[in-house]
Amino acid sequence: MKRDGRADTIRWDEVAVGDQLPAMTIDVTATVIVAGALATRDFMPVHHDRDYANAQGSPDIFMNILSDTAYCSRFITDWAGPDAMVRKLAIRLGAPMMPGSMLTYTGSVTAKSIVGDQGRVEIELRATNDLGEHVSGTATIELAL
Amino acid sequence: MSGTSESRDTMTFQERLDALVGTTLRSDDVARGPDPVNQPMIRHWAAAFDDQNPVYVDPEFAEQSRFGGIVAPPLMLQTWTMATPIIAGIRERGGSPVVAEGESPLTIFDDAGFTATLASNSEFEIDRYLRLGDVISATTVVESISTEKQTRVGRGHFLTWLTTYVDQNGDTVGTQRFRILKFMPGTAA
Numbered sequence: 067m068k069r070d071g072r073a074d075t076i077r078w079d080e081v082a083v084g085d086q087l088p089a090m091t092i093d094v095t096a097t098v099i100v101a102g103a104l105a106t107r108d109f110m111p112v113h114h115d116r117d118y119a120n121a122q123g124s125p126d127i128f129m130n131i132l133s134d135t136a137y138c139s140r141f142i143t144d145w146a147g148p149d150a151m152v153r154k155l156a157i158r159l160g161a162p163m164m165p166g167s168m169l170t171y172t173g174s175v176t177a178k179s180i181v182g183d184q185g186r187v188e189i190e191l192r193a194t195n196d197l198g199e200h201v202s203g204t205a206t207i208e209l210a211l
Numbered sequence: 212m213s214g215t216s217e218s219r220d221t222m223t224f225q226e227r228l229d230a231l232v233g234t235t236l237r238s239d240d241v242a243r244g245p246d247p248v249n250q251p252m253i254r255h256w257a258a259a260f261d262d263q264n265p266v267y268v269d270p271e272f273a274e275q276s277r278f279g280g281i282v283a284p285p286l287m288l289q290t291w292t293m294a295t296p297i298i299a300g301i302r303e304r305g306g307s308p309v310v311a312e313g314e315s316p317l318t319i320f321d322d323a324g325f326t327a328t329l330a331s332n333s334e335f336e337i338d339r340y341l342r343l344g345d346v347i348s349a350t351t352v353v354e355s356i357s358t359e360k361q362t363r364v365g366r367g368h369f370l371t372w373l374t375t376y377v378d379q380n381g382d383t384v385g386t387q388r389f390r391i392l393k394f395m396p397g398t399a400a
Contacts (some may be wrong), residue, residue, distance in 0.1 A: 101258075101259040102260060104259070105255050105256045105258070105260070106259075106287070106289070106293070107290050107293035107296075109296040109301060109306075110306040110308075111301060111302055112306060112328075118302055118306075122327045122396050123327070123364060123365065123396050123397060123399060124364075130330070131330035132290060132333075133259075135286040135289075135333055135335065136256070136259075136260045136262070136284065136286050137260060138286070139262075139284060140260055140261075140262040143262075143264050144262075144264075148265055148276060149266075149276050151285075151337075151340065152286070152337055153337050154334075154335065155286060155333075155334070155335045155337075156333070156334035156335070156388075157332065157333055157334070158331065158332050159330060159331050
C-alpha cells in the first residue's frame with residue numbers, strides 16, 4: 067500500500083505488538099541491482115560487472131548493502147507513512163541477492179514505548195529470495211503522539 | 212598508524228591487524244561529502260528504489276510534515292560521503308573507488324591476498340534527517356578485526372568499523388556500525 071498523505075501516517079495508538087507489515091516484493095533484475103548501486107554511489111564492480119563477480123567466486127553480480135538498507139526503509143515507511151521517522155535500522159546479510167529472483171520483505175511489530183513526546187515502535191523484518199534469507203534485521207521508528 | 216616499518220617486519224599478520232583497532236580507517240581521518248545534500252541525488256535514489264515517500268521530493272507536502280521541508284531518505288546517509296570514484300583502474304584496485312594512500316586495514320588485507328570484500332552487517336542510528344544544503348562529513352574508526360575464519364565464500368577476516376556522521380556545524384546526525392568480510396577468492400569451504 068502506498069501512503070501519500072499526512073493523514074495516512076499510521077497512529078501510534080493504532081499499532082499493536084504482533085501486527086504484520088504488508089509484504090513488499092521486488093522483482094530483482096540486473097537493472098534493479100545496478101540502479102541501486104549507482105544511486106548509492108557504490109561503484110564496486112561486483113555490483114555491476116558479472117565477469118568481475120565471477121572472478122570473486124560469485125555466480126553473478128549481487129545487490130549492495132546500501133540498497134538493502136534503502137529497501138528496508140522503504141518497506142517500513144510504505145507501511146508507517148511519510149510522517150514516521152526511522153531512528154534505527156540494523157541488518158545482517160545472509161544469502162546473496164543476484165538477478166532473476168523475487169525478493170519479499172515481511173515484518174512485524176515487536177514492541178511499543180513512549181520516549182518524550184514520541185511514540186516508538188520496534189519492528190523485526192526479513193527479506194527472502196530463492197536462495198533463502200537474504201536480510202534479517204530490526205528497526206525503530208518514531209510516530210508523533 | 213601504529214608501529215614503525217621496522218617493528219612491522221617482526222609483527223605477525225594478526226598483530227598488525229590488532230594494532231589497527233582504534234585507528235581511523237582513512238589516512239586523512241575525515242571523509243567529507245563531495246556535494247551538499249541535494250534534490251537531484253535524492254530524486255535519483257528515490258527512483259532507483261521506487262520509494263514514493265513524498266517528504267523526499269514534494270516540497271509542499273514536506274513543508275506540512277514533521278520535517279518542515281524536503282529531507283533526504285535517512286538510509287541515504289552513507290551515500291553522501293561515498294568517494295567520487297576514479298573509474299579507470301577500479302577493477303585492478305579490487306573495487307576500491309579511489310587510490311588508497313598509506314597503510315590502512317584494507318591495503319593490509321589486499322597485500323596478504325584477502326582481496327575480495329563482502330558486506331555482512333550495517334547498523335544505523337539516525338539522530339536527525341538531513342535537509343537540502345547540509346554538508347556531511349564522516350569519521351570512521353576500526354572497532355574490531357577478527358582472527359581468520361573459514362566462511363561459506365572463503366577464508367577471511369571480519370572487520371568492523373564505526374562511522375560517525377556530522378553536519379556543517381559539527382553536530383552528529385547519525386552513526387553507523389558496518390561489518391565486512393575481507394576474504395581470499397577461491398578458498399570457499
